[in-house]
Amino acid sequence: MDVTAEIYIGLDSLDKNGSTGWDSEELGEPVMAMIFNGFEEPSHQTHLKLMCDDLRSAEYVIPDSINCWIDDF
Numbered sequence: 482m483d484v485t486a487e488i489y490i491g492l493d494s495l496d497k498n499g500s501t502g503w504d505s506e507e508l509g510e511p512v513m514a515m516i517f518n519g520f521e522e523p524s525h526q527t528h529l530k531l532m533c534d535d536l537r538s539a540e541y542v543i544p545d546s547i548n549c550w551i552d553d554f
Contacts, residue, residue: 483543526551 533549
């Protein structure tokens with residue numbers, strides 16, 4: 482069984498007002514974390530790159546199935 486997962490960085494939570502847990506198209510609006518400063522800092526870029534590399538090496542991941550935009554950055 483293949484499963485697709487999307488990972489979002491910099492979110493604090495989801496605003497569930499007016500959303501429903503039963504409709505996958507209407508899960509709520511993202512609320513950005515106030516401490517999130519983007520990826521201007523080299524340390525933030527390195528952290529994201531290492532996270533993608535670690536995910537690729539996980540035993541539950543199909544080889545060559547992870548696409549991270551930071552690799553092309």
